[in-house]
Amino acid sequence: xxxxxxxxxxxxxxxxxxxxxxxxxxxxxxxxxxxxxxxxxxxxxxxxxxxxxxxxxxxxxxxxxxxxxxxxxxxxxxxxxxxxxxxxxxxxxxxxxxxxxxxxxxxxxxxxxxxxxxxxxxxxxxxxxxxxxxxxxxxxxxxxxxxxxxxxxxxxxxxxxxxxxxxxxxxxxxxxxxxxxxxxxxxxxxxxxxxxxxxxxxxxxxxxxxxxxxxxxxxxxxxxxxxxxxxxxxxxxxxxxxxxxxxxxxxxxxxxxxxxxxxxxxxxxxx
Amino acid sequence: xxxxxxxxxxxxxxxxxxxxxxxxxxxxxxxxxxxxxxxxxxxxxxxxxxxxxxxxxxxxxxxxxxxxxxxxxxxxxxxxxxxxxxxxxxxxxxxxxxxxxxxxxxxxxxxxxxxxxxxxxxxxxxxxxxxxxxxxxxxxxxxxxxxxxxxxxxxxxxxxxxxxxxxxxxxxxxxxxxxxxxxxxxxxxxxxxxxxxxxxxxxxxxxxxxxxxxxxxxxxxxxxxxxxxxxxxxxxxxxxxxxxxxxxxxxxxxxxxxxxxxxxx
Ligand SMILES: Nc1ncnc2c1ncn2[C@@H]1O[C@H](COP(=O)(O)OP(=O)(O)OP(=O)(O)O)[C@@H](O)[C@H]1O
Ligand SMILES: [Mg+2]
Numbered sequence: 001x002x003x004x005x006x007x008x009x010x011x012x013x014x015x016x017x018x019x020x021x022x023x024x025x026x027x028x029x030x031x032x033x034x035x036x037x038x039x040x041x042x043x044x045x046x047x048x049x050x051x052x053x054x055x056x057x058x059x060x061x062x063x064x065x066x067x068x069x070x071x072x073x074x075x076x077x078x079x080x081x082x083x084x085x086x087x088x089x090x091x092x093x094x095x096x097x098x099x100x101x102x103x104x105x106x107x108x109x110x111x112x113x114x115x116x117x118x119x120x121x122x123x124x125x126x127x128x129x130x131x132x133x134x135x136x137x138x139x140x141x142x143x144x145x146x147x148x149x150x151x152x153x154x155x156x157x158x159x160x161x162x163x164x165x166x167x168x169x170x171x172x173x174x175x176x177x178x179x180x181x182x183x184x185x186x187x188x189x190x191x192x193x194x195x196x197x198x199x200x201x202x203x204x205x206x207x208x209x210x211x212x213x214x215x216x217x218x219x220x221x222x223x224x225x226x227x228x229x230x231x232x233x234x235x236x237x238x239x240x241x242x243x244x245x246x247x248x249x250x251x252x253x254x255x256x257x258x259x260x261x262x263x264x265x266x267x268x269x270x271x
Numbered sequence: 272x273x274x275x276x277x278x279x280x281x282x283x284x285x286x287x288x289x290x291x292x293x294x295x296x297x298x299x300x301x302x303x304x305x306x307x308x309x310x311x312x313x314x315x316x317x318x319x320x321x322x323x324x325x326x327x328x329x330x331x332x333x334x335x336x337x338x339x340x341x342x343x344x345x346x347x348x349x350x351x352x353x354x355x356x357x358x359x360x361x362x363x364x365x366x367x368x369x370x371x372x373x374x375x376x377x378x379x380x381x382x383x384x385x386x387x388x389x390x391x392x393x394x395x396x397x398x399x400x401x402x403x404x405x406x407x408x409x410x411x412x413x414x415x416x417x418x419x420x421x422x423x424x425x426x427x428x429x430x431x432x433x434x435x436x437x438x439x440x441x442x443x444x445x446x447x448x449x450x451x452x453x454x455x456x457x458x459x460x461x462x463x464x465x466x467x468x469x470x471x472x473x474x475x476x477x478x479x480x481x482x483x484x485x486x487x488x489x490x491x492x493x494x495x496x497x498x499x500x501x502x503x504x505x506x507x508x509x510x511x512x513x514x515x516x517x518x519x520x521x522x523x524x525x526x527x528x529x530x531x532x533x534x535x536x
Contacts, residue, residue: 095489097489099432108496110504113503116509120507
């Protein structure tokens, strides 16, 4: 089924303070197909984290509707829907519930009433993906920011949801680990046909997505494949490969005059 | 400040470290109760010997235990003095109105002192050899019978472990705010009591605000991870009863027998 929608957002509006006229999100609509990787980009305060909170039903839209797997998200359905949905919030410090790394990863599993063996298997597996297995007995005060982010990611992986939302969850990782983790996530995504939404400021990460959504002051200003988005929206800082291509072009090198992904650029340069 | 609550656990792999926290909590409470059944000097000498043996077994330096007594020393001395100077009987060495010094008073004073010190030592053994989380588990297990009165033990245990988990964060934050206020020129610990209280306001308020925000975010995380109070949950940590726990309990039984025997002397 190619056009099964994992997420469908229809004309949502939202504001934190009903006394103010200013909407944090206004008239946002988009669709995320099952099994795709979607990046959401936009300036600070453009409403990305707010959107993520709406998607998991922590905040209700003022108008408009959100469907997860074709099921409307509302007060009644959100408990059921959250079993298919995992989210890593932006601040890794305030989402560490357990007293140790492994307890924290296990928290959601305990709520799902998994058996003891199943929990231990899943916790170990998830911690290995994020490379925190050796640190499983540590408590949060002994961890760096990036390590806490990894634990939060493991907490969602262990739940094995169909849809995962990451709110700037890779920012504190060093470049090498970030690359490795993104690669592992892509493998897992392909293997289980997962849908991933990643909110990010990292253009190189966004360039890897199937689709990029750009928010500006609460409005969705454009969406599409990274190639189109970064070629059309000249305001956006492009990913490294595209930036390099443009610099080469202005320097008079006869490079093709269209967006290039990192691989395409490397291929072209090596010719 | 961190030392006060959290830094108390000393990692190690002694017999006592490896004991099940439930055994340790039970044994600690039991020995404390036993202290009140001891009736003569031989009993206290026995318990001192046993306590020092246990302390030695932890492999932790004596200083750590003495440090546990220090903050309470004035309270202890006060209680001991009351005992010594207001208890009559035996040979009276000295008397001035209600105040007196008697052989009986000296002995009860010694008993009181020993009870306090031993109580602190033995509970320090518990906190030094048991991680806070294991202690929470033990409390959870010990309170379990209360469930028949429909008291939600699971929520209570989770609350306890989350509070433990956030104590260091709170202390860190306090230090940060105090430093920030100092950098703005606030001098703490000067002026009269009202002035000093006023200076605490810019510390307490931000601390309160940040704690509320933290609690809110934490509640969100718990919610999306499917936590509901009063719902059944499985447990990732499961305590396992082992041979050494049986050995420890056997020793407790022997100790009880010894105390009963010594009391007759
Ligand atoms: N709890 C809240 N109460 C009131 N206003 C809020 C709240 N959280 C966010 N806002 C406001 O909503 C707007 C969007 O915030 P949001 O956190 O969604 O931005 P963001 O795109 O995630 O930014 P960043 O890149 O910095 O994470 C901001 O103007 C912010 O001030
Ligand atoms: Mg954000």
